[in-house]
Amino acid sequence: GAVVSQHPSWVICKSGTSVKIECRSLDFQATTMFWYRQFPKQSLMLMATSNEGSKATYEQGVEKDKFLINHASLTLSTLTVTSAHPEDSSFYICSARLGDTGYFGPGTRLLVL
Amino acid sequence: AQSVTQPDIHITVSEGASLELRCNYSYGATPYLFWYVQSPGQGLQLLLKYFSGDTLVQGIKGFEAEFKRSQSSFNLRKPSVHWSDAAEYFCAVGSNDYKLSFGAGTTVTVRA
Numbered sequence: 621g622a623v624v625s626q627h628p629s630w631v632i633c634k635s636g637t638s639v640k641i642e643c644r645s646l647d648f649q650a651t652t653m654f655w656y657r658q659f660p661k662q663s664l665m666l667m668a669t670s671n672e673g674s675k676a677t678y679e680q681g682v683e684k685d686k687f688l689i690n691h692a693s694l695t696l697s698t699l700t701v702t703s704a705h706p707e708d709s710s711f712y713i714c715s716a717r718l719g720d721t722g723y724f725g726p727g728t729r730l731l732v733l
Numbered sequence: 734a735q736s737v738t739q740p741d742i743h744i745t746v747s748e749g750a751s752l753e754l755r756c757n758y759s760y761g762a763t764p765y766l767f768w769y770v771q772s773p774g775q776g777l778q779l780l781l782k783y784f785s786g787d788t789l790v791q792g793i794k795g796f797e798a799e800f801k802r803s804q805s806s807f808n809l810r811k812p813s814v815h816w817s818d819a820a821e822y823f824c825a826v827g828s829n830d831y832k833l834s835f836g837a838g839t840t841v842t843v844r845a
Contacts, residue, residue, distance in 0.1 A: 624776075625845070626776075652746060652831060653834065654831075654833070662837070662838075663823065663835045663837045663838050664823070664833075664835045665835075666832055666833065668834065669830075686823070703746065713776055715777075715833070717831050718833070720765060720782075720784060720827075721767075721779065721782060722827075722831065722833060723779065724769070724776040724777040724778070724779075725776050726775055726776040727774075727776045
């Protein structure tokens with residue numbers, strides 16, 4: 621139980637394009653999902669909290685217009701990186717909350733050329 | 734503000750030997766504490782968690798952790814490591830809004 625998927629698992633895009641990453645809770649409903657970013661050899665940094673039916677809340681320093689989050693249903697949250705640039709290249713990981721615990725997806729590796 | 738320190742960046746241990754990973758946290762109230770493991774290029778798998786009650790917590794894969802409030806620590810242990818335990822280990826502290834703050838991680842290498 622408590623399985624979270626992400627799609628795509630990796631993506632390469634050109635600078636200036638937008639990329640959408642999906643996070644799905646497969647066997648439970650999650651009113652709250654979290655998006656993290658992880659740079660190589662570093663820890664995870666919380667970007668934003670995605671709440672079903674309401675606006676996402678962003679951590680300090682994260683541009684909400686660049687990282688668009690939509691929590692369309694109790695099992696799906698999407699992160700869209702708009703006008704991507706090479707510095708946005710990273711590993712993006714989502715977490716879906718079940719009770720008091722966050723269960724993580726396998727991550728999406730984004731490379732912006 | 735909550736924070737986590739993992740003092741050891743890299744630990745090398747022989748297969749069959751014991752393992753202990755250190756974690757110190759800073760949080761004003763009773764913390765929610767977690768240990769996650771990450772294999773290369775993968776997401777995070779929950780090993781164990783502590784919210785309240787018994788301070789010695791048992792997890793998956795033979796791992797356990799002990800919460801010590803007086804030392805603000807939540808160290809992870811395993812009596813006998815297997816080669817498959819080689820991975821990155823993250824300690825995290827959560828608050829009542831369920832946001833997690835992660836430590837920098839400890840890389841575990843297992844030698845034959």
